[in-house]
Amino acid sequence: xxxxxxxxxxxKALTKEIKEHNDRYYKKNQPTISDKEYxxxxxxxxxxxxxxxxxxxxxxxxxxxxxxxxxxFTKFKHQVPVLSLENTYNTEExxxxxxxxxxxxxxxxxxxxxxxxxxxxxxxxxxxxxVTRGTGGIGDVVTENVKTIKDLPHSLKSKRTVTVRGEIxxxxxxxxxxxxxxxxxxxxxxNLSAGSIKHKDPAEAAKRPLRIFVYDAILGKGRKxxxxxxxxxxxxxxxxxxxxxxxxIVSAKQLLKSIESFRKKKDSMPFPVDGxxxxxxxxxxxxxxxxxxxxxxxxxxxxxxxxxxxTIIEDISFAIGRTGKVTPRAQVTPTSLAGTTVTxxxxxxxxxxxxxxxxxxxxxxxxxxxxxxxxxxxxxxxPKQVFQIPKQCPSCxxxxxxxxxxxxxxxxxxxxxxxxxxxxIFYCEKKQMNIEGLGEKQIETFYQLGWVKDLVQLYKLHTKxxxxxxxxxxxxxxxxxxxxxxxxxxxxDFRWTLPSIGLNEVGHKVTEVLIEHGLDSWAKLLxxxxxxxxxxxxxxxxxxxxxxVDALLKHxxxxxxxxxxxxxxxxxxxxxxxxTEKSDLQPFIGQSxxxxxxxxxxxxxxxxxxxxxxxxxxxxxxxxxxxSHLLYGPGAGSKLEKAEELGVTLVNEEEFLLLLKKEGIPF
Ligand code: IVH
Numbered sequence: 001x002x003x004x005x006x007x008x009x010x011x012k013a014l015t016k017e018i019k020e021h022n023d024r025y026y027k028k029n030q031p032t033i034s035d036k037e038y039x040x041x042x043x044x045x046x047x048x049x050x051x052x053x054x055x056x057x058x059x060x061x062x063x064x065x066x067x068x069x070x071x072x073f074t075k076f077k078h079q080v081p082v083l084s085l086e087n088t089y090n091t092e093e094x095x096x097x098x099x100x101x102x103x104x105x106x107x108x109x110x111x112x113x114x115x116x117x118x119x120x121x122x123x124x125x126x127x128x129x130x131v132t133r134g135t136g137g138i139g140d141v142v143t144e145n146v147k148t149i150k151d152l153p154h155s156l157k158s159k160r161t162v163t164v165r166g167e168i169x170x171x172x173x174x175x176x177x178x179x180x181x182x183x184x185x186x187x188x189x190x191n192l193s194a195g196s197i198k199h200k201d202p203a204e205a206a207k208r209p210l211r212i213f214v215y216d217a218i219l220g221k222g223r224k225x226x227x228x229x230x231x232x233x234x235x236x237x238x239x240x241x242x243x244x245x246x247x248x249i250v251s252a253k254q255l256l257k258s259i260e261s262f263r264k265k266k267d268s269m270p271f272p273v274d275g276x277x278x279x280x281x282x283x284x285x286x287x288x289x290x291x292x293x294x295x296x297x298x299x300x301x302x303x304x305x306x307x308x309x310x311t312i313i314e315d316i317s318f319a320i321g322r323t324g325k326v327t328p329r330a331q332v333t334p335t336s337l338a339g340t341t342v343t344x345x346x347x348x349x350x351x352x353x354x355x356x357x358x359x360x361x362x363x364x365x366x367x368x369x370x371x372x373x374x375x376x377x378x379x380x381x382x383p384k385q386v387f388q389i390p391k392q393c394p395s396c397x398x399x400x401x402x403x404x405x406x407x408x409x410x411x412x413x414x415x416x417x418x419x420x421x422x423x424x425i426f427y428c429e430k431k432q433m434n435i436e437g438l439g440e441k442q443i444e445t446f447y448q449l450g451w452v453k454d455l456v457q458l459y460k461l462h463t464k465x466x467x468x469x470x471x472x473x474x475x476x477x478x479x480x481x482x483x484x485x486x487x488x489x490x491x492x493d494f495r496w497t498l499p500s501i502g503l504n505e506v507g508h509k510v511t512e513v514l515i516e517h518g519l520d521s522w523a524k525l526l527x528x529x530x531x532x533x534x535x536x537x538x539x540x541x542x543x544x545x546x547x548x549v550d551a552l553l554k555h556x557x558x559x560x561x562x563x564x565x566x567x568x569x570x571x572x573x574x575x576x577x578x579x580t581e582k583s584d585l586q587p588f589i590g591q592s593x594x595x596x597x598x599x600x601x602x603x604x605x606x607x608x609x610x611x612x613x614x615x616x617x618x619x620x621x622x623x624x625x626x627x628s629h630l631l632y633g634p635g636a637g638s639k640l641e642k643a644e645e646l647g648v649t650l651v652n653e654e655e656f657l658l659l660l661k662k663e664g665i666p667f
Contacts, residue, residue, distance in 0.1 A: 007048055008055045014045040018061040019637055026068040034367050034375065035274070035303060039087050059638035063293045067641075068116075068132050070198055070634045072654060073140035076131045079163060080218055082119060083136065084294055085112075085277065085301040091256055094278070097300050101289065103252045106281035108229050109262065110247045112301055113213055114272040115169030116194040118146060120214070125159035127152075132197070137644055142197045148206035156239040161221075164241060166214035168193050171270045174209035189272050211271070213244035229281045249281055259302060266304060275303035308365040308377060309342075311335040316347065316360060316387055318394045320418035322426050322502055324410040326400060328353065328389055330376055332366065337374065342366060345374040349407045350389050359383030393418075414560065420454065421447050423502050427455060431603050432500035433492060436485035437478060445471070455501065455564065459571040461486060494521055494577040495606070497568070503561065505551035508604035513543040515577045522565050522575035529556035543621060587663045588617030592626055595619075596640060597633030599653050601667070605633070608656065615665055623648060631656055 018041055025031040042062065049056040069075075088094045119139065121129040130146035131139035146168065147154060156162075170189040179186045186192045196208040217232050226232065230249050237243055246265075250258050255278070262276055279299040280286050286298040311332040319327045328347040335342050345366050347353050356376060358364065362383035364376045393400055393411035395418040400409040411419060424443045428435040446452040451464055461468070461483065468479045498511045519525055528534050538549045555561050569575055593612045595605045602608040608631055609619045620627055623642045630643040631651050643650060651659070660667050
């Protein structure tokens with residue numbers, strides 16, 4: 001029972017974590033862990049799911065490829081599922097696969113190009129659609145952007161109807177040149193390539209030095225008589241489609257030797273490669289082996305180890321978030337790694353530091369996945385002492401504590417300067433009160449001057465108008481923007497003010513649920529908290545879990561929170577939800593809408609639901625056969641996949657805005 005329980009928990013945690021990493025990699029182009037770390041998590045999940053299939057989520061990341069969908073493009077249903085590859089990291093593992101697959105077979109050995117995956121749909125030889133891999137089932141149509149790539153034929157001599165798979169990438173030298181022009185703001189060629197094919201403006205995409213290599217084709221009816229991958233590559237070549245260089249068709253015996261020569265050549269390649277792909281040459285044999293819903297059994301990626309660089313931990317500093325969480329970061333001797341200079345690497349928490357045995361003076365290996373966030377992978381020569389996070393907050397000296405079961409340490413002093421500053425920054429953020437002109441820099445300045453230490457003082461900042469104008473780097477115009485931004489924030493209602501004051505467990509979603517259940521003002525929440533059965537009443541609300549109930553009741557009894565809200569109300573900040581009066585326009589009547597992902601014009605996304613309900617629609621929090629529409633944006637995960645399976649009408653932000661326009665709904 002205990003083993004079952006822990007397997008269930010671990011499967012759930014891994015599923016969530018891998019999905020988050022997929023989002024960071026495919027949608028945001030900002031991965032935070034190395035490919036190897038990712039694959040370890042992935043393999044652990046796959047193994048656990050095999051052992052305990054009853055706990056596997058139907059939307060498990062092991063059953064699908066990560067999604068790159070974004071809300072700006074027309075969607076396209078792929079004709080056949082676009083699969084990914086299973087990774088191997090060493091020759092033993094690869095050889096095990098070869099033995100299973102066929103020691104007498106021929107294999108295609110190809111570079112694994114590190115760019116953005118693309119499918120080219122040619123109909124009677126005409127390039128009709130260029131589509132990203134998307135969820136593997138549905139992709140984004142990016143035809144106009146892709147057509148700007150010089151070497152890509154828009155029509156085929158053969159007049160064939162064929163789907164070609166390829167990778168869009170950039171040469172290192174082109175990337176460097178382009179990046180220099182833009183002040184070095186792009187992290188690496190992969191990110192720039194992936195971002196460029198998703199650019200809103202094809203004219204802008206045309207300026208990017210994009211290239212393409214193709215590596216496979218789905219011939220459909222035209223496959224008759226074709227028995228080998230080698231032949232497919234030859235057809236692609238005849239049609240003048242650009243094939244990647246160096247591809248070899250080798251016997252199993254030659255395979256490992258050839259891998260070694262590819263490995264030697266890897267660092268002198270003009271374009272980024274993150275490994276090799278090994279595929280069975282025989283198409284017939286491929287069919288007998290088949291595929292899982294994630295990847296074919298007839299191919300493997302062989303990843304070269306991540307680039308590791310040696311450096312030294314010179315110091316360890318801390319970030320203290322608004323919740324008080326303390327994150328240690330290693331300051332390292334500046335080291336160039338995969339094109340950028342690394343100056344720090346996160347050390348996460350004490351457990352992580354202990355596992356590594358890290359400390360000041362240690363010689364360490366650092367690596368980056370997608371060259372974004374560096375990680376300390378290994379300690380090469382140990383420090384004199386393994387680092388211990390101080391017992392006291394580095395900023396305010398309050399004793400640090402572990403909250404609940406977390407591995408992280410927290411500063412519990414809410415007047416800790418770092419916490420106060422970060423709370424103010426949070427309140428002003430776009431996703432919260434969206435106060436123009438007030439970012440990290442300005443808040444830091446006002447905080448240091450002692451003018452704004454809390455939200456109440458923020459609303460009194462206008463009394464310092466004269467001094468503000470005289471501050472270096474401010475001036476009348478800027479000050480006007482800031483002060484009117486603060487004043488304007490008073491127009492925002494409870495939907496915004498409650499989540500923005502940063503009470504733990506009380507974000508936008510919880511606020512929306514509370515309002516929906518008639519708890520649409522601070523006064524009503526206070527009234528409820530005084531009732532004997534407050535906890536039961538709150539618990540009975542769908543969408544409010546036990547942790548939220550506890551936290552909410554605690555906040556409603558907390559003297560400082562009560563005083564803060566009281567003062568804010570007396571300063572004119574609105575802690576009552578405005579009526580969402582029903583409109584005469586009711587185009588959504590009879591429809592049930594679910595919303596997932598993030599949106600440019602609806603932040604938080606509940607704003608979109610508000611419009612839908614005001615105009616006759618019903619909102620639902622999960623996708624089921626009763627859901628008629630799913631409004632989705634970047635970051636959409638399992639809901640999108642489920643909706644796709646159930647045939648729910650999918651609507652992206654652009655389409656939704658058009659719909660509102662068509663119906664004459666003001667936005
Ligand atoms: S074969 C079903 N061959 O790697 C076959 N993929 O991790 C799947 N990639 O999304 C792909 N070079 O975009 C294949 N020579 C190559 C490749 C290659 C790069 C990318 C591809 C895919 C990803 C899989």
